Amino acid sequence: MIIGIDLGTTFSAVAYVDKDGIPAIIPNREGERTSPSVILFEQSVPVVGSRAKDEALNDPLNVVQFVKRQIGNTSYSFLNEAGETYSPEELSAIILKRLKQDAEDHLGFPIHHAVITVPAYFDDVQRKATKDAGKIAGLNVVKILNEPTAAALAYGISQQSEDQDVMVFDLGGGTFDVTIMSISNQEIIIKATGGDRNLGGFDFDNKIIEYVHNQFLQTHQIDLYDDPIALQQLREMAEECKKSLSIYPESSFMLSSQGKTLRVALTRDMFVEMIRPLLNRTSIVMRNVLQDSGMEWADLEKILLVGGSTRIPAIREWIQEASGIVPSDELHPDEVVALGAAIQADLLNEKQSRMMLRPAVVDVNSHSLGIISLDPQHREQNSIILPRNTPIPAKKSDVFITMDDRQDNVSIVVTEGEDEDPNYVRVIGQSTIQLDRPPKGYEIRVTLSYDADGIVHINAQDERTGKDMGEFMIDRKSNLSEPAIVDKTKRFTDLTIN
Structure with missing residues (x-):
């Protein structure tokens, strides 16, 4: 069996399709339908879920949250009080392994394969890091699936309706995506996608935290950032305050630090004013995606909230x-x-699939793919080869020439981004092609491709002879090396997770 996993910033969930062809959530060992994406290190033993979240107030230095925000970030690591250091991939693997174990306990047999979802706006580095986390957790990740596409699949299967053009507005705990797609019983075609990988409930909470921090500083001359327990308490209260203001026009709470107490009262109008800059960011993304799709608001049948x-x-x-x-x-x-x-x-398990409807899914890449080249003045520029919103899997090529006589190699630097200026795009990694010292102007055809998971591959060939130079490994500086993945996978094999 292949399970489906939503690896979320604040909550995660796991599901499967039952014997009757009905998709169903798998409850965790506490009987909850979602699990907080929170890890507590209790004497070096990781605890995942509600108990970890509850202990965040008592042991903030051994609790880590919002890991998804750091996936693919090589400069981030979490150090617990036992002196153990964990990368974002390892932390994500701990959460994934707990979800895997809960699924096995509920279903009664081992689970080896999974589809894991990611924000549509995740880049190659973040997708590869998510896949690596799954491998470390002992899972064969058969597909990385965009979250709005997953939502569209669930919606399309449940509706079984006429063709519809819909927008999926996906605002979670830490990331934001907008995707426009056409949905029918036969296929789901993604037309355009965009987003903001640093926008979500975490940021709404932060607006409340900033407000209370300033109030506390003005009233008591105490900086809450110097008190990790009070700060964690404030984060919990800010989240609850936000939820309360979704129901009631006003909410209040008491906060203490260093023997001083402050009562904080917020109205819904005050909260809306605080988050207005964040709301403006959602508007910009919606307008850009609508423009990229070539549609108008009047063309949409629905806006689905996720x-x-x-x-x-x-x-x-x-x-x-x-x-x-x-x-x-x-x-x-x-x-x-x-x-x-x-x-x-x-649907990927064709021989055993129980789904009556089997819609085809046509997804797109969320970032343009290119390489760094030199203009006639030998200045670096970003040359886009695969524009964003191209249906994937996809491949496209362009011809580049050497600039010097008798070059013995060419470095191909692969980028994601929309700008011609290399300073405003993200370098995924690079690969080096060895040459036999040809004369200046030697032509090399570079082919870049996205596979079905949105992960990048690179091929090259001699343009004059047509000789295929093969696929080149991309040295991804922001991802774990294969030996590191193998080592971490072995280390996690017998890891106990509570």
Whole structure:
């Protein structure tokens, strides 16, 4: 069996397709349908889920949260009080292994394969890091699936309706995506996608935290950032305050630090004013994706809400004001992505699939793919080869020439981004092609491709002779090396997770 996993910033979920062909959430060992993506190191033994989240107040130095925000970031590591250091891939693997174990306990047999979802706006580095985390956790990740596409699969299977053009507005705990797609019983075609990998409920909480921090500093001359326990308490209270303001017009709480106490009262209007800059960022993304799709608001039948942060009333009001469309809340914002991942997993298992409908999925790349080249003045420029929103899997090539006589190698630097200036794009990695010291102007055809998971590959050939130089390994500086992945996988094989 292949399970579907929604590896979330604040909550994660796992699902499967049952014997009747119905996608279903797998509850964790506590009976909960979602698990907080929080890890507590208790005497070096990782604890994942609600107990870890509850202990964050008592033991903040041994608790790590919001790991998804750091995936693919080589400069980040978490050091617990036992002196153990964990990379984002290892931390993600701990969460994934706990989800795997919960699925095995519930289903009664071992699980080896999974579809794992990621934000549509994740780049190659983050996708590769997610796949590596799955491998470290003991899973064969058969597919990396975009979260809005997963939601669309769950929606399309449940509706079995006429063709619809819909926007998926996916605002979770740490990331934000907007995707426009055409959905029918036969296929789901992604037309355009965009997003902000650093926008989510975490940032809404931070606005409350900033406000309270300033109030505490002005009232008591105490900097809460110097008190990790008070700061963790404030983060928990800020999250609860945000949720309360989604229901009630006003919320209040008490916060203490160094013997001083402050009562904080917030109204919904105050909160909306705090988050207005964040709301503006969602508007920019929506407009850009709509423009990229070649559509107008009037062309959309629905706007589907995905992710827990869409429960904030201001988000729904903001969407309606911008689009003139009342956003739909027929999907379960916390579960639909995992359910869609389970559907995709079942569809991949062609011989044993229980799904009556088998829609084809045509996804797109969320970032343009290119390489660094030199202009006639020998200045570096980013040459885009595969534009964003190209249906994937996809490949495209361009011809480049050597600039000097008797070059013995060419360095191909692969980029993701939309700008011609190399300073404003992300370097994925590089590969070196050895040459037989040809004369200046030697032509090399470079082919870049995205596979179905949105991961990049590179090929080259001698343009004059047509000789294939083969696929070149990309030295990804921001990802783990293969030996490191193998070593970490072995280390995690017998890891106990509570």
